[in-house]
Amino acid sequence: MSKLTLQYEGIVLKDYAIGPGVTIGRLPDNAVIIDNPAVSGHHARVFLEGHQVILEDLRSTNGTFVNGRPITRHALQHGDEVLVGKHSIVFDQNAVEPQPVAPPLESLGDTVYLDTKQHRALRATLESARADAAKSVNARPAPPVVTATRRVGVLRVVAGRSDQDEYDLAPHTSLIGRSDTSLVRLRGWFKPSVAVAIARSGNSYIATPLGGKTLINEERLDGRRVLQEGDILNVSGLVLEFCWKDAVHAESAA
Amino acid sequence: MSRVDDGVFVVCDGMGGAPAGEVASEMAIQAIARELNGHTNGEAVSSSPFLPHTTRLLDAVRQSNEFIYGEAQKDPSHAGMGTTVVGAWIHEQIAGVAHVGDSRAYLWHNDRLEPLTRDHSLMEAHIEAGLVEQGQRLPAEQQNALVRVLGREPAVEVDVTEVPVQAGDYVVLCSDGLTRMVPEAELAKAIQTFQEPQQICDHLIAAANENGGADNITVVVVKVTGGWWHQLINGVGSHLKRK
Numbered sequence: 001m002s003k004l005t006l007q008y009e010g011i012v013l014k015d016y017a018i019g020p021g022v023t024i025g026r027l028p029d030n031a032v033i034i035d036n037p038a039v040s041g042h043h044a045r046v047f048l049e050g051h052q053v054i055l056e057d058l059r060s061t062n063g064t065f066v067n068g069r070p071i072t073r074h075a076l077q078h079g080d081e082v083l084v085g086k087h088s089i090v091f092d093q094n095a096v097e098p099q100p101v102a103p104p105l106e107s108l109g110d111t112v113y114l115d116t117k118q119h120r121a122l123r124a125t126l127e128s129a130r131a132d133a134a135k136s137v138n139a140r141p142a143p144p145v146v147t148a149t150r151r152v153g154v155l156r157v158v159a160g161r162s163d164q165d166e167y168d169l170a171p172h173t174s175l176i177g178r179s180d181t182s183l184v185r186l187r188g189w190f191k192p193s194v195a196v197a198i199a200r201s202g203n204s205y206i207a208t209p210l211g212g213k214t215l216i217n218e219e220r221l222d223g224r225r226v227l228q229e230g231d232i233l234n235v236s237g238l239v240l241e242f243c244w245k246d247a248v249h250a251e252s253a254a
Numbered sequence: 255m256s257r258v259d260d261g262v263f264v265v266c267d268g269m270g271g272a273p274a275g276e277v278a279s280e281m282a283i284q285a286i287a288r289e290l291n292g293h294t295n296g297e298a299v300s301s302s303p304f305l306p307h308t309t310r311l312l313d314a315v316r317q318s319n320e321f322i323y324g325e326a327q328k329d330p331s332h333a334g335m336g337t338t339v340v341g342a343w344i345h346e347q348i349a350g351v352a353h354v355g356d357s358r359a360y361l362w363h364n365d366r367l368e369p370l371t372r373d374h375s376l377m378e379a380h381i382e383a384g385l386v387e388q389g390q391r392l393p394a395e396q397q398n399a400l401v402r403v404l405g406r407e408p409a410v411e412v413d414v415t416e417v418p419v420q421a422g423d424y425v426v427l428c429s430d431g432l433t434r435m436v437p438e439a440e441l442a443k444a445i446q447t448f449q450e451p452q453q454i455c456d457h458l459i460a461a462a463n464e465n466g467g468a469d470n471i472t473v474v475v476v477k478v479t480g481g482w483w484h485q486l487i488n489g490v491g492s493h494l495k496r497k
Contacts, residue, residue, distance in 0.1 A: 172304050
């Protein structure tokens with residue numbers, strides 16, 4: 001399966017598999033949601049046509065660009081960079097998955113396991129193949145790859161009752177709620193047991209509302225949302241600001 | 255294994271080619287159930303980057319690997335047995351998923367099917383390294399090769415993830431008997447069309463058999479629904495077909 005990688009200023013936000021119809025836009029009913037005023041409600045769509053992956057602009061206000069040129073309809077090539085507002089989406093043809101289509105019966109042998117020795121030999125082969133691939137991309141500009149170490153986000157308490165002023169979002173999933181597994185504990189009998197889950201995904205954090213009322217930048221949080229620096233979350237009265245921690249720490253360490 | 259009240263669901267697929275594959279998958283289920291029934295180890299939990307229930311599931315899968323490996327060493331008739339495992343524990347609206355091998359977990363969210371696991375297969379390893387293109391296949395003897403299973407090594411690396419689940423979402427666990435025979439698009443269509451977990455399972459098993467299913471097929475479909483005080487997982491359908 002091919003994939004689309006949504007990026008903002010060189011930071012990878014999320015990968016999307018290309019299904020039967022992927023729409024890109026500002027509204028929550030899109031598969032790829034870009035919450036930015038420069039992006040139209042339904043901005044563009046990506047779909048399969050035969051063996052080609054087609055990108056089509058949905059008469060957006062500010063247009064859709066591929067490698068810097070405006071398009072209305074374009075057959076995507078590996079490495080193409082699509083610009084929608086200020087966000088870029090890189091098309092990766094090689095993110096293939098095995099065809100789930102039924103193989104002929106005769107090849108349906110029993111599942112076998114590679115033992116440690118075979119596994120090591122395989123690993124060596126795969127690693128050298130990877131190294132070769134890395135060398136060969138010099139011929140042609142590869143899609144930007146983010147190699148920076150994983151950044152850690154923090155939630156700073158702006159207003160409301162809490163047991164800390166700041167919470168590091170170090171775990172895979174951080175919960176905000178009354179439950180004792182929550183990183184950010186909400187106090188009060190009528191607070192939701194779990195109000196919001198914030199999950200790491202690559203180099204970004206995705207907030208999902210799970211109970212009670214949560215506002216983000218004074219709008220209701222009603223679906224998954226990638227957190228951006230400066231986002232203000234109001235979780236049942238506790239007001240938190242999302243920021244990146246690394247900038248501060250990298251400077252003090254240097 | 256489905257323990258609906260606890261929100262724990264596990265699918266194991268014994269390795270057909272290896273001796274005692276069926277014994278291995280049975281042992282894995284029992285060992286995991288035993289571990290999850292035991293008391294929590296509070297100290298181990300605090301250092302994990304995952305939530306406590308996910309960490310317990312991970313520990314249980316690790317323990318089951320040790321157990322199967324140990325049994326295989328003791329009994330020559332069980333030597334070399336192995337099994338895949340994919341387990342999900344849904345607690346406080348977070349699904350913790352642990353897996354080894356090529357049994358898979360999917361999340362159905364917002365009318366989209368999201369894979370939660372990545373096969374530990376030779377095929378997947380080749381794809382990651384860019385050695386094979388879409389649609390291409392490996393030589394027949396490598397087609398079904400796994401690079402990680404439970405019970406074949408003293409210790410195993412377990413892949414773990416966590417994902418929030420909301421009312422209307424479905425979690426699907428299945429063995430390769432399903433995914434080899436039924437395209438993901440059909441799985442998505444079945445959920446959209448039938449909505450009831452048992453009906454989805456029945457349809458998927460029928461579709462796999464129609465497409466020439468020759469392997470064991472195990473499917474667990476969990477529907478997440480909203481409740482007054484907490485989310486409940488009220489619908490579980492599973493189907494086991496044995497050769």
